[in-house]
Amino acid sequence: MLEVIVENAEDAKLAETYGANRLEVVSAISEGGLTPSYGVLKEIIGATSLQTMVMIRPHSHSFVYSESDQRAIQTDIEVVKELGASGIVFGAVTASGEIDTALLEKVLEWKGNLRFTFHRAIEATNDIEKAYDTLKTYGKKIDQVLTSGGTKSAMDSIPLLQKWITESREDPDALSILVGSGVTDQNIRELHLALSNDAYHVGGGARISGSFANSLDPERIERIQAIINN
Numbered sequence: 001m002l003e004v005i006v007e008n009a010e011d012a013k014l015a016e017t018y019g020a021n022r023l024e025v026v027s028a029i030s031e032g033g034l035t036p037s038y039g040v041l042k043e044i045i046g047a048t049s050l051q052t053m054v055m056i057r058p059h060s061h062s063f064v065y066s067e068s069d070q071r072a073i074q075t076d077i078e079v080v081k082e083l084g085a086s087g088i089v090f091g092a093v094t095a096s097g098e099i100d101t102a103l104l105e106k107v108l109e110w111k112g113n114l115r116f117t118f119h120r121a122i123e124a125t126n127d128i129e130k131a132y133d134t135l136k137t138y139g140k141k142i143d144q145v146l147t148s149g150g151t152k153s154a155m156d157s158i159p160l161l162q163k164w165i166t167e168s169r170e171d172p173d174a175l176s177i178l179v180g181s182g183v184t185d186q187n188i189r190e191l192h193l194a195l196s197n198d199a200y201h202v203g204g205g206a207r208i209s210g211s212f213a214n215s216l217d218p219e220r221i222e223r224i225q226a227i228i229n230n
Helices: 009-018 038-047 067-083 101-110 120-124 128-136 154-170 188-195 218-228
Strands: 002-006 022-025 051-055 087-090 115-118 144-147 176-180 200-202
Touching: 002 009, 002 218, 009 022, 009 038, 009 218, 022 038, 038 051, 038 067, 051 115, 067 087, 067 101, 101 115, 120 128, 120 144, 128 144, 128 154, 144 154, 154 176, 154 188, 188 200, 188 218, 200 218
Parallel strands: 002 022, 002 200, 022 051, 051 087, 087 115, 115 144, 144 176, 176 200
Antiparallel strands: none
16 A cells, blocks of 8 residues: 655645555645645545545644644544545654653544544654554554654664564554655665565655655656555
8 A cells, every 4th residue: 555645636636646545635744744724625535536544733843732732633533524534644742752642542532433543743752662562552443653663764764663564464453554754766665675564655755856846756656556566
């Protein structure tokens, strides 16, 4: 499965045409990705038949959320349900650098039947392996964890990712690993040979010149798909 980041309906149409399997829908990618507006989300869902995973992130200051932020998060999740998206992408961390389990449990309740990916907020914890162990206790309530293994690029955390992917495969009730950050058509062969994972997440690596200032690149997406489906 190849998940591609999109910010608008044009991106969504191109991603589907070029062979992506799923979309992560965000706004403000320059800030790491925030919750898209109602209008943008409605346009994207109407433009594609692909699964749409929607970023739920009210601000880019941190992954620590106030009570006001939490009310906004709950409202945004209701909008996602109303518009018929497939799922949400969310993560929260306490001020002391641990998974915010109190808020996570609220979000798991609020989401209902939506799919759920815990995003790279896991990289903002003070002990990523402890954080991962915490997320594992939720089993299939969390479908996936989007992670690079704690480094800027997934290429720099191959041993840890190998461990987590193996653990996930051995337990049918476990969450799965969505490998992301720094994944490109230039390194996907090496990465996939090492991991043989089922799911990869691509942002700039799916775009012309690797930049979100440019359109999606069909050749890059095709090369990545050819390798992960081989």
